[in-house]
Amino acid sequence: MDDTSIIELYWKRNEQAIAETEKKYGKLCYRIADNILKQKEDSEECVNDAFMKAWNSIPPDRPTYFSAYLCQIVKRLALSKLRYNSASKRQHDNILSYEELSDIVSNKQTPEDTRIMAELSNAISNFLMREKKINRMMFIRRYWYYDSIEIISNEFKINSKTVGSILFRMRKRLKKYLKKEGFDL
Secondary structure, three states: OOOOHHHHHHHHOOOOHHHHHHHHHHHHHHHHHHHHHHOHHHHHHHHHHHHHHHHOOOOOOOOOOOOHHHHHHHHHHHHOOOOOHHHHHOOOOOOOOHHOOOOOOOOOHHHHHHHHHHHHHHHHHHHHHHHHHHHHHHHHHHHHHOOOHHHHHHHOOOOHHHHHHHHHHHHHHHHHHHOOOOOOO
């Protein structure tokens, strides 16, 4: 079933929407949650909560890119759960990818920062479009899907130290690019 049809099911308040969402995007959502949380139970809870959040937000929302909309919900819920777990002294080992970008991109959530965050998002997209395709793909796998460096190195058949170096150099270039674009980092 295509995304438009799934969204129509949400708008009609047809519970089949959740089943179709699970069928089409369940594995992707679980992967994102598990890459962040590293615990099956927490990941399952996060994905179920994301499906419920989609149910409660569509309507009135009508996302243009349903997969990105859903992944963003999962990601936010997983990061929130990770912060909760970390605050409760139940910290996980692998939150490095989230931390690697923290000195470049802050986690501002106040209303006055909405415009700045949209501009920042556009600037990061523009930066990535200037990068080699393989570098762009590695960057997205690491910082959007939270794949480990080992998974990325296996996927692209590149030494893990090389992947780490490429990502490190990209973060440095990104920081320089964002400063040039007028972002105060």
